[in-house]
Amino acid sequence: MADLNEKVDSEIEDALQDAIEVADERQVAEIVESISSQEALRQVSLMKADERDQLISILAPEAAAELIEEAPAELAVAMIEGLETSVAAKIMEELQTDTQADIVQELEKESAEAILSAMDRESAEDVRKLTQYQPDTAGGLMELEVFSFLDSDSVGTVLTRLVEGDEAFERHRGQHPYILDQYGRLVGVVSLRGLLRSKRSVRLEDIMSPALAVQADTSLDELVTLFDENPFLGVPVVDKRGGLLGAVSRRELTEAEMVRAELQSLSRQQVGDELRSMPILLRSRRRLSWLSSNIVLNIIAASVIAAYEETLSAVIAIAVFLPMVSDMSGCSGNQAVGVSMRELALGLTRPIDLFHVLKKEFGVGIINGIVLGILIGGVAWAWKGNGWLGLVIGLALALNTVVAVSIGGTVPLLLKRFGIDPAVASGPLLTTVTDMVGFFLVLSIASLFMTQLLS
Amino acid sequence: MADLNEKVDSEIEDALQDAIEVADERQVAEIVESISSQEALRQVSLMKADERDQLISILAPEAAAELIEEAPAELAVAMIEGLETSVAAKIMEELQTDTQADIVQELEKESAEAILSAMDRESAEDVRKLTQYQPDTAGGLMELEVFSFLDSDSVGTVLTRLVEGDEAFERHRGQHPYILDQYGRLVGVVSLRGLLRSKRSVRLEDIMSPALAVQADTSLDELVTLFDENPFLGVPVVDKRGGLLGAVSRRELTEAEMVRAELQSLSRQQVGDELRSMPILLRSRRRLSWLSSNIVLNIIAASVIAAYEETLSAVIAIAVFLPMVSDMSGCSGNQAVGVSMRELALGLTRPIDLFHVLKKEFGVGIINGIVLGILIGGVAWAWKGNGWLGLVIGLALALNTVVAVSIGGTVPLLLKRFGIDPAVASGPLLTTVTDMVGFFLVLSIASLFMTQLLS
Numbered sequence: 001m002a003d004l005n006e007k008v009d010s011e012i013e014d015a016l017q018d019a020i021e022v023a024d025e026r027q028v029a030e031i032v033e034s035i036s037s038q039e040a041l042r043q044v045s046l047m048k049a050d051e052r053d054q055l056i057s058i059l060a061p062e063a064a065a066e067l068i069e070e071a072p073a074e075l076a077v078a079m080i081e082g083l084e085t086s087v088a089a090k091i092m093e094e095l096q097t098d099t100q101a102d103i104v105q106e107l108e109k110e111s112a113e114a115i116l117s118a119m120d121r122e123s124a125e126d127v128r129k130l131t132q133y134q135p136d137t138a139g140g141l142m143e144l145e146v147f148s149f150l151d152s153d154s155v156g157t158v159l160t161r162l163v164e165g166d167e168a169f170e171r172h173r174g175q176h177p178y179i180l181d182q183y184g185r186l187v188g189v190v191s192l193r194g195l196l197r198s199k200r201s202v203r204l205e206d207i208m209s210p211a212l213a214v215q216a217d218t219s220l221d222e223l224v225t226l227f228d229e230n231p232f233l234g235v236p237v238v239d240k241r242g243g244l245l246g247a248v249s250r251r252e253l254t255e256a257e258m259v260r261a262e263l264q265s266l267s268r269q270q271v272g273d274e275l276r277s278m279p280i281l282l283r284s285r286r287r288l289s290w291l292s293s294n295i296v297l298n299i300i301a302a303s304v305i306a307a308y309e310e311t312l313s314a315v316i317a318i319a320v321f322l323p324m325v326s327d328m329s330g331c332s333g334n335q336a337v338g339v340s341m342r343e344l345a346l347g348l349t350r351p352i353d354l355f356h357v358l359k360k361e362f363g364v365g366i367i368n369g370i371v372l373g374i375l376i377g378g379v380a381w382a383w384k385g386n387g388w389l390g391l392v393i394g395l396a397l398a399l400n401t402v403v404a405v406s407i408g409g410t411v412p413l414l415l416k417r418f419g420i421d422p423a424v425a426s427g428p429l430l431t432t433v434t435d436m437v438g439f440f441l442v443l444s445i446a447s448l449f450m451t452q453l454l455s
Numbered sequence: 456m457a458d459l460n461e462k463v464d465s466e467i468e469d470a471l472q473d474a475i476e477v478a479d480e481r482q483v484a485e486i487v488e489s490i491s492s493q494e495a496l497r498q499v500s501l502m503k504a505d506e507r508d509q510l511i512s513i514l515a516p517e518a519a520a521e522l523i524e525e526a527p528a529e530l531a532v533a534m535i536e537g538l539e540t541s542v543a544a545k546i547m548e549e550l551q552t553d554t555q556a557d558i559v560q561e562l563e564k565e566s567a568e569a570i571l572s573a574m575d576r577e578s579a580e581d582v583r584k585l586t587q588y589q590p591d592t593a594g595g596l597m598e599l600e601v602f603s604f605l606d607s608d609s610v611g612t613v614l615t616r617l618v619e620g621d622e623a624f625e626r627h628r629g630q631h632p633y634i635l636d637q638y639g640r641l642v643g644v645v646s647l648r649g650l651l652r653s654k655r656s657v658r659l660e661d662i663m664s665p666a667l668a669v670q671a672d673t674s675l676d677e678l679v680t681l682f683d684e685n686p687f688l689g690v691p692v693v694d695k696r697g698g699l700l701g702a703v704s705r706r707e708l709t710e711a712e713m714v715r716a717e718l719q720s721l722s723r724q725q726v727g728d729e730l731r732s733m734p735i736l737l738r739s740r741r742r743l744s745w746l747s748s749n750i751v752l753n754i755i756a757a758s759v760i761a762a763y764e765e766t767l768s769a770v771i772a773i774a775v776f777l778p779m780v781s782d783m784s785g786c787s788g789n790q791a792v793g794v795s796m797r798e799l800a801l802g803l804t805r806p807i808d809l810f811h812v813l814k815k816e817f818g819v820g821i822i823n824g825i826v827l828g829i830l831i832g833g834v835a836w837a838w839k840g841n842g843w844l845g846l847v848i849g850l851a852l853a854l855n856t857v858v859a860v861s862i863g864g865t866v867p868l869l870l871k872r873f874g875i876d877p878a879v880a881s882g883p884l885l886t887t888v889t890d891m892v893g894f895f896l897v898l899s900i901a902s903l904f905m906t907q908l909l910s
Contacts, residue, residue, distance in 0.1 A: 038802040045803045046811060072801050163651045192647075196618045233688070254709045261716065274794050275803065276815045284822040287790050291823065294786055295830055298779045305775045306838075312774050319767050319774045320760045323890065324753045326778060331749055335742050339729050346527050347493040348500045348730065356501060360731045367739040368746065375750055383761075435778065 016043060020054050028058045037070045045075060045277040052277075053082040056091070065094030068103075073259075074273045077106040085111070089118035097123075097144050098252065101130035138223060139216030141256055142237045142246035148178040149204055151187055156200030158190070178236050178244060179208045185242040186213055213238045216245055220260065223253055297428055301326075301435035308443035315453050317384055318446055321393045324376065326438040328397060329404040332368060333430045336361050336408030341422060344412060351417035357409045365405030373398030388452040396441040404434040471498060475509050483513045492525045500530060500732040507732075508537040511546070520549030523558075528714070529728045532561040540566070544573035552578075552599050553707065556585035593678060594671030596711055597692045597701035603633040604659055606642055611655030613645070633691050633699060634663045640697040641666055668693045671700055675715065678708055752883055756781075756890035763898035770908050772839055773901055776848045779831065781893040783852060784859040787823060788885045791816050791863030796877060799867060806872035812864045820860030828853030843907040851896040859889040 012035060019027035032040050032055075044052055044067070056064045056079055068076045068091065080088050080103055092100055092115055104112045104127055116124045126144055133139025149158055158177050177195075179188040188208030198207050213236045214223065226235065227250055234249045274283055305312070305322065312318055340357065343349035349357060377394020381387050408430050412422035415429075446453060467490060474482035487495050487510075499507055499522070511519045511534055523531045523546065535543050535558055547555055547570055559567045559582055571579045581599055588594025604613055613632050632650075634643040643663030653662050668691045669678065681690065682705055689704045729738055760767070760777065767773055795812065798804035804812060832849020836842050863885050867877035870884075901908060 042803050042805065042808075045798075046808070072803075075803070159651060163648055193618055196614060250706065254713075258709075258713060258716065261713070274797075276794065276798060276812065277803075280815070280818045280822070284819050284826075287787070287819065288823055288826055291783065291786060291790075291827060292830065294783065295779075295827070295834075298782055299834060302775045302779050305778070306772075309771050309774070313768065313771045316764050316768045316771075317761075319764070319777070320757045322774070323760070323778050323781060323894075324750075324757050327753055327886070327890075328746065328749065331746060332742070335746075339731065342729075343500075343731060348497050348527075348530070348732075350497065353497075353501070357731065360735070363735045364739050364742065367735070368743055371739075371743055372746060372750070375747065379750075379754060431782070435782075439778075 012039075013043060013046070016055070017051075020051060020058065023054075023058060025058050028055065029060065029063060032059060032063060032067075037067055040067055041071055041075065044071075044079065045275065047277075049078070049082055049277075049279075052079065057083060057087050061087075061090040061094050064091045068095060069099055072273070072275070073102055073106070074275055075277060077103055078275075078277060080115075081107055081111060085114045085118050088115045093119055093123050097126050097130060098141070100127045101140070102135065105131055105135065133216055136220040136256065136260070137216065138214045138218040138235075138237045138248050139245065141220070141223070141252050142216075142248045143252070144246045146178055146236065146244060146247050147176075148180055148244060151179050151181055151203070151205035151208070153179075153204050154200060155195055155198045155202045155204065155207070158195055158204070159200065176211075176234075177204075178211060178247075179204050180244055184244060186211055186236055186238050186244045189236075211236060213242075213244075214248070215240070220253075220256055223248060224257055227253055294428060297432040298435075301432050301439065304436050304439040305443070308439075308447070311443050311447045311450065314450065315389070315446060317380075317386075317389060318392075318442060321376070321380060322439060322442055325393065325397050325400060325442050326435045328372060328376070329400040329434040329438050330431050332365070332372075332401050333404030333408030333434050334427065336364075336405045337412055337422075337426045337430060340409050340412040341426070344416060344422065349413065351413045354410055354413050357413060358406055361405045361409035362402065365402035368405065369398035369401035372401055386453070388449055388455075392445045392449055392453065393442065396438065396445050400434060400438045400441050403437050404430070407433055467494075468498060468501070471510070472506075475506060475513065478509075478513060480513050483510065484515065484518060487514060487518060487522075492522055495522055496526055496530065499526075499534065500730060502732075504533075504537055504732075504734075507534065512538060512542050516542075516545040516549050519546045523550060524554055527728070527730070528557055528561070529730055530732060532558055533730075533732060535570075536562055536566060540569045540573050543570045548574055548578050552581050552585060553596070555582045556595070557590065559586055560590065588671055591675040591711065591715070592671065593669045593673040593690075593692045593703050594700065596675070596678070596707050597671075597703045598707070599701045601633055601691065601699060601702050602631075603635055603699060606634050606636055606658070606660035606663070608634075608659050609655060610650055610653045610657045610659065610662070613650055613659070614655065631666075631689075632659075633666060633702075634659050635699055639699060641668055641691055641693050641699045644691075666691060668697075668699075669703070670695070675708075675711055678703060679712060682708055749883060752887040753890075756887050756894065759891050759894040760898070763894075763902070766898050766902045766905065769905065770844070770901060772835075772841075772844060773847075773897060776831070776835060777894060777897060780848065780852050780855060780897050781890045783827060783831070784855040784889040784893050785886050787820070787827070787856050788859030788863030788889050789882065791819075791860045792867055792881045792885060795864050795867040796881070799871060799877065804868065806868045809865055809868050812868060813861055816860045816864035817857065820857035823860065824853035824856035827856055841908070843904055843910075847900050847904055847908065848897065851893065851900050855889060855893040855896050858892050859885070862888055 012031065016028065016031050019031060035043075044055065047055065056067075059067075064079075068079050071079060076099065080091065083091070092103070095103070100123070104116065107115070116127060119127075129144065130140070130142075135141075176189045176191060178186055179190060181187045188205070189211040190204055190208045194207045194209075212230075212232075214226070216237055216239060218237075223235075232250070234247045236247045237245045239245055274286060276283075340349060373394040376397050377390040379390075380393040381390030408426075411430055412426050415422040415425050467486065471483065471486050474486060490498075499510065502510065511522075514522075519534075523534050526534060531554070535546065538546070547558070550558070555578070559571065562570070571582060574582075584599065585595070585597075590596075631644045631646060633641055634645060636642045643660070644666040645659055645663045649662045649664075667685075667687075669681070671692055671694060673692075678690075687705070689702045691702045692700045694700055729741060731738075795804060828849040831852050832845040834845075835848040836845030863881075866885055867881050870877040870880050
């Protein structure tokens with residue numbers, strides 16, 4: 001089965017390459033249509049930049065737009081930025097407004113301006129409107145197309161539009177019909193039940209109920225809370241004077257939430273939104289920027305070992321256990337970090353619960369420290385036949401486990417209290433401290449028992 | 456601001472404790488109602504098990520159920536399992552069917568049976584129906600309440616139910632009205648537009664269109680793909696003979712998806728769904744089960760150092776750099792793991808792309824290896840004034856970075872190919888290999904240059 005897939009897969013790849021080379025539009029389109037959009041994106045991300053640009057230029061703008069809609073944000077930008085302005089503009093016109101805005105915000109200013117100028121005026125204006133807002137706010141997340149009526153319109157008007165409405169109602173499912181006054185301000189909302197219950201001649205202002213709306217600068221967090229506490233599928237967005245700007249759908253919101261959650265989880269590895277289709281030097285530079293700051297932390301931790309070179313020379317066997325003690329403690333500490341990060345995310349823990357968390361983790365640290373200390377002390381004893389070596393290593397690991405678990409549990413709360421993102425900073429901070437303390441404990445306890453160790 | 460919160464917070468805590476002690480139902484209810492449900496859950500998770508049970512028993516069943524609906528799965532189970540059977544049953548009756556099923560599946564078999572027997576027969580039967588299905592399938596995710604009609608019903612029947620329906624339509628937003636034949640089999644679906652366009656006397660079977668439905672054993676992954684590719688807000692679930700069982704809503708689906716994504720990210724730290732409100736011994740045991748297997752990996756890696764004790768004794772300064780080289784390489788490798796995990800999740804990479812990934816990562820590894828090698832080699836040189844020491848350490852780190860990045864990028868693909876969850880196994884596997892190779896490189900290169908190092 002795997003072999004078969006592999007064969008079919010490389011055949012698609014070759015056929016696609018061939019068709020692109022001779023610029024056989026029909027053939028390229030046929031191949032892309034015959035595979036799933038995810039598979040097509042995978043092929044795109046395997047290509048070099050110029051091949052990719054060629055492929056996209058050959059595709060019909062609608063087909064290219066369909067692929068771009070499905071692509072992760074960074075790939076979507078890469079798929080547009082290398083194209084000729086006129087081609088890019090044609091594809092952009094086929095994208096949804098919020099995708100257009102996302103891409104424009106990521107493009108270089110000049111090429112964004114060039115593409116916008118080449119687009120039809122109305123679309124370009126919509127994009128410009130949306131790009132005013134921060135991406136993670138109601139303004140940045142909203143759709144501009146809303147299902148709205150005047151307060152002086154009748155029930156019949158709405159029902160007729162529901163019946164005729166090409167895709168209007170299908171697209172706006174989740175939005176109730178929003179009611180505006182003559183100045184474009186949101187004044188209410190009508191329910192389907194309200195519409196079906198009333199005569200067609202009734203004016204909307206007589207059956208509407210007040211609408212809950214959010215300001216354009218409402219944050220993603222506030223929106224999440226709002227949707228969590230209410231069952232609605234969409235919420236209207238208004239400006240300061242109450243004018244209707246657009247609507248945020250539950251769907252758009254959960255997508256934004258998942259992207260953010262994913263980026264947070266990745267930020268622990270400091271790779272952010274890297275994709276392998278990015279240029280190699282950019283990828284190296286992005287990864288190095290964090291690695292080189294990590295060197296400093298490593299030097300600080302290792303300097304502890306340097307201070308004890310004499311002890312280490314005397315009992316060289318300890319060198320074997322130094323990385324074991326620091327690594328095991330690092331793992332124990334990271335477990336506690338994981339629990340705290342989750343409880344912070346769920347709202348079950350807040351920075352003021354520091355002592356409660358410390359108490360709880362301290363208990364786990366003592367139990368696990370004793371167990372792990374006995375295990376690794378036993379290994380050291382058995383290996384060198386030196387009970388004192390076992391005692392030194394076991395004791396150091398036990399103590400360092402208590403330290404690591406206590407720090408691991410509390411450091412995310414402390415960082416959050418001081419406004420630092422705990423997902424990014426907890427890991428490196430914890431590792432440095434547990435390395436330092438671990439090295440110190442092993443080597444200083446060994447110094448204390450030096451006579452016994454050497455006897 | 457922080458101080459103010461802290462004060463108010465501890466006041467709430469004290470007031471709540473006092474009210475629980477004297478079992479002042481009214482006071483307890485008032486306090487819980489005055490704070491947000493998230494804050495109430497935080498208080499609950501700060502309490503000891505018996506305090507928690509007391510609090511929940513004092514609350515009205517509806518209020519307790521509201522809190523439990525909002526709680527993460529493990530806390531929800533803990534909030535039920537300590538209660539008296541009759542109290543638990545009353546609260547369970549107030550929960551949504553899918554929450555009931557989730558809790559019942561987590562409870563000990565005997566107490567689940569006891570609670571189900573104490574519930575009213577209809578609710579208990581619904582729960583029993585749902586618990587037949589695996590949690591991450593359409594059957595486990597569906598709601599039993601559907602908005603359904605007979606094919607012989609008229610348009611008027613549906614419109615009347617839309618108008619009268621207390622909450623019916625509001626609750627079933629996202630579901631179209633599903634049409635069944637006389638045997639309960641799903642035969643079609645009608646759109647709102649279709650209903651509004653037709654006379655009230657028209658039979659539903661004349662305006663219905665075919666319904667897309669899924670089997671109860673459809674997996675979460677398949678559902679995610681289905682909802683990604685289609686705009687609908689809900690999909691009906693049928694049994695083998697086509698009988699309508701329930702419907703999965705987009706909302707329920709994204710919730711399940713987020714819980715799964717969160718658990719996957721946590722599984723890297725091997726803490727799963729631990730909460731600090733769990734008993735301490737359980738928490739210790741869960742964390743130890745992974746830590747103790749990690750000891751074995753650590754011993755394997757450290758045994759490389761043991762093999763080179765002679766080299767190490769001769770140039771003790773190397774001991775300072777051993778943990779630095781292994782830690783830096785571990786970080787570089789984890790960055791590559793992060794990118795691969797993300798590309799796997801996005802579908803941009805598949806196990807058969809192994810060589811493509813290897814080639815790409817190899818390039819990044821060489822660039823970053825050279826940069827990091829020069830940096831840390833320079834540090835070693837400056838610190839001991841020994842250029843050969845700098846060369847040994849720098850060369851070892853450069854080579855180990857290439858190894859770590861290449862392995863880090865490919866190991867998630869290999870694990871996935873062999874059906875092992877890469878989120879769980881990639882980290883420990885990578886760390887062990889990069890530690891071993893790192894120790895080996897530093898110590899064997901040092902052995903090669905021993906004369907120069909000691910000169």
